Amino acid sequence: MFSAKIGGIGSYVPEWEVTNNDLEKVMDTSDEWIQERTGIQSRRYGKKHKETSTTMGARAAEIAIDRAGIDKEDIDFIIFATLSPDYYFPGCGVLLQREMGITNKEVGALDIRNQCSGFIYALSVGDQFIKTGMYQNILVVGAEMHSMGLDFSTRGRNVSVIFGDGAGAVVLQRSTREGQGILTTHLHADGTYAEKLALINPGAHGGYHAEKMGEDTDFGYPDTKYGEMFVNKKMIDDAMVYPQMEGQFVFKLAVQKFPEVIGEALEKTGLKTSDIDMFVPHQANLRISQFVQRRLGLKDEQVWNNIQKYGNTTAASIPIALCEAWEAGAVKDGDLVCLAAFGSGFTWGSALIRW
The missing domain is CATH 3.40.47.10 (Thiolase/Chalcone synthase)
Structure with a gap:
């Protein structure tokens, strides 16, 4: 296949x-x-x-x-x-x-x-x-x-x-060549701590946080009409219409899941970390990328980071970085490319590609 x-x-x-x-x-x-x-x-x-x-x-x-x-x-x-x-x-x-x-x-x-x-x-x-x-x-x-x-x-x-x-x-x-293309992908999720990194309001729950929902509290807004629960002045005044993040919690989980899901991909294909020609991580935080690089024992030339000039572009970060690496000649025909990401949800995943 x-x-x-x-x-x-x-x-x-x-x-x-x-x-x-x-x-x-x-x-x-x-x-x-x-x-x-x-x-x-x-x-x-x-x-x-x-x-x-x-x-x-x-x-x-x-x-x-x-x-x-x-x-x-x-x-x-x-x-x-x-x-x-x-x-x-x-x-x-x-x-x-x-x-x-x-x-x-x-x-x-x-x-x-x-x-x-x-x-x-x-x-x-x-x-x-x-x-x-x-x-x-x-x-x-x-x-x-x-x-x-x-x-x-x-x-x-x-x-x-x-x-x-x-x-x-x-x-x-x-792919027209056997062994070329996406060799394997691995996807995972755990919603236990979803609110640790989330944009909670406005939402169909009608209140600040999921734990405030319920008939007894009237979704946290006494005398609020149903239509006003989606978005209202109090949400805006309390800055709850912006993303919320517990940075340290996210960092600790990310540096754990990144290596795990990469290791899973390598084990599935029978490859080793040393076989990776280019690792393109989701550009969440340069400190996370550097930590994962050290854990995997990768050299600087094996990792592509561009968060320094673009910040975290979430779903766009991997394709932007991969495109930039390819345009720079850092990704060549036959190279083994590893992609990995971790983010809100929490969700994480990896892909191994033979270019």
Whole structure:
């Protein structure tokens, strides 16, 4: 059985570069504080009212399609991963289809909501479709427009300094060579501590946190009408419409799960860490990537990090970094590429690819 290969890859990041020094002007922070904790020096923000997760995803997709040597009309399925969709619903998959003008074939569009692990999950789903022969050219996109939903105040600095905007895309096709393409993918999740990293409000639960739900407390809002439970002034005033994160908890779990899921992939394929030519981790935090690198015994030239200049672009981070590595010649034909991610949910996963 032949696996899916990456036939084309593309990425897009907005022009507007926001440095740590720029953030110092709107919140109590510093370049030293941000770099020490995250390794980030700058990030990109999209143009307000002009760019969205969909439009950025489309730009990356156009490049990937061109590099795959096909036309957009050849795409027969779309998978879109994001945690920052243009709308609450419908998802970005159909919006991307419209943006790119490929609605004439009425191809299916699937939205993946696995946050930082979204691209790995999307790759795995696409791989299964290619293996069964159901689709021939699957467009997989990871895109994020974080800047539209961050708390740019000292209150929100622990989260807001981390994230940036951007998009990456690949075209999955059937490999023509045995042993080429996606060798294995491994997906995991544990929702026990979901609220440790989450955007809880607004939501259908109608209150601040899941634990406050219930008839006895009226969802935490006495005398609040049902329509007002989704979003109201108190939620906004209390800054509960922004992402919430317990950083230390996330860090400790991430450095545990990253090596585990990579080891799982290597064991499945009978390969060793030393066989990895390029490791592209989700760009969550440079300190996490460096910790995992040391645990795996990888050299600097075996790991690709670009969080320093783009921040954490969540579902877009792996395809952006992979595209950048490929464009730089760091990923070559026949190389063994390892991808891994960990994020909100919590979800995590890995993929081994023979380029």
